[in-house]
Structure formats: structure tokens, C-alpha cells
Amino acid sequence: MSQWAGYLQEALGYSITGHTSEECLFYIYGPPRSGKGTMWETFLALLSSSHHSAMISLVHQQWVEVRTLAIGEPHVMTRADGEPEIHVDHLSYVSRLCDACTFTQHAAGELRRRRVGEARQVCSVTDGAEWCQSLLPIYRPDTLHILDFPHAAEHLTQLLEALAQAGLRFPDRMLERCLHVLKHRGFRVLRRMAEQLGNDLTQQKGVGEHLDYLRKREGLLH
Secondary structure (H helix, E strand, O other): OOOHHHHHHHHHHHHHOOOOOOOOOOOOOOOOOOHHHHHHHHHHHHHHHEEEEEEEOOOOOOOOEEEEEEEEEEEEEEEOOOOOEEEEEEEEEEEEOOOHHHHHHHHHHHHHHHOHHHOOEEEEEEEEOHHHHHHHHHOOOOEEEOHHHHHHHHHHHHHHHHHHHHOOOOOOOOOHHHHHHHHHHHOOOHHHOOOOOOOHHHOOOOOHHHHHHHOOHHHHHO
């Protein structure tokens, strides 16, 4: 089993680099329900979230940063409770092991093929990295940028943890309440609360870092 795990690691790692120097072509085959689709869907799930970068482990315990662009078409569905829910289908992907400038050039072909420039509206859901925010405006200056909620929640969680370690005491379910406010009212209300913190607290390790992250991306929290 370990030899197959190593082979898959090498095959998938090579595939996402975009290099063709080894002249390799990989096939996935086998009997029904043998895990082919699960493996491929897992691989795509690791890479797909509008556009972002991910650390991927290659052979010999080497970690590299791979950038990915996922392009899809959103539509509204109604949940069982009657609330609307956004789903995205017709997905296509661009993944490359390269710097941000080179990735922008690689992504151009897929953006043209998907006719992103002709779309009625374009939204970019990212983790807030600066290179992500600068990619789509090259092709669509009117792109609506959105910071994905899990990344915002992660920094908010770490901010509260840093404040607690600095000695600030919170009421019960403080994180749950803050996440609810962040999701439904944006960062503005939380920013006002943060403005009440003294300089001593905001200078504490971890506090200023996560607070600055959220402040700089307030305009992306819709």
C-alpha cells in the first residue's frame, strides 16, 4: 500500500506544477467503486477555493506552494428550511507551482476560455492574500472581492485567544457571538469594540497581527 501512496503523491505533485519536462501522462483506472473518483475529488477540494495558494507535500518531504484558480458559475438554491443558498457548478481549475506574476499569465488562457470578461458580474472569494486581490482586476476591474468566512473566522478566533492570554476576560460564548456578528453584520461592529482596547493590549503578541489582518480586509467582509 505504501508504494501506491508514494506513487500517487508523486503523480499528483507533478501534475500541479505545470512542468512537462518529464513527459509523463498519468491515468486513473480500476474497477467501479475502487476510490478513483474519491481520490480525484479530494485532490480538487484541496486546491479549489476561487483562487489561493496551498502548501503541498511532494516526495522526500518537500513542501511547495501551489497557486490555484477555480472558475465557476453560481446559482441560488432553496434549502429545506426555505432559506436561499449559493451553489457553484461548471467548475474549471488552473493550478501552477510558480510565483504570483507567472501564475497571472498562466491563468489568462482559462479566464478567456470561460469568457470571464463578458460575465454580467464577477466575484472573487479569496483568503485575503494581496496577490489574490490583484489577479482578477487585471481582467475585470469591477470585480467584487469577498474574504471567505473561514479565513476571517480563523483570525477572529486567534485574536480572541491572544486577548485571553493577555488577561482579558470574556463572557460565555464570546467567540460564537462574535462570529455571528461577523457573518451577519460585518467587521464594522467588531472594529468599534476593538477600538476600546488600550494600546497595551493591541501591542500584545498576536493581538495586533490578527487585528490588523481584519482591519485591512474590512472592505472584503460583505
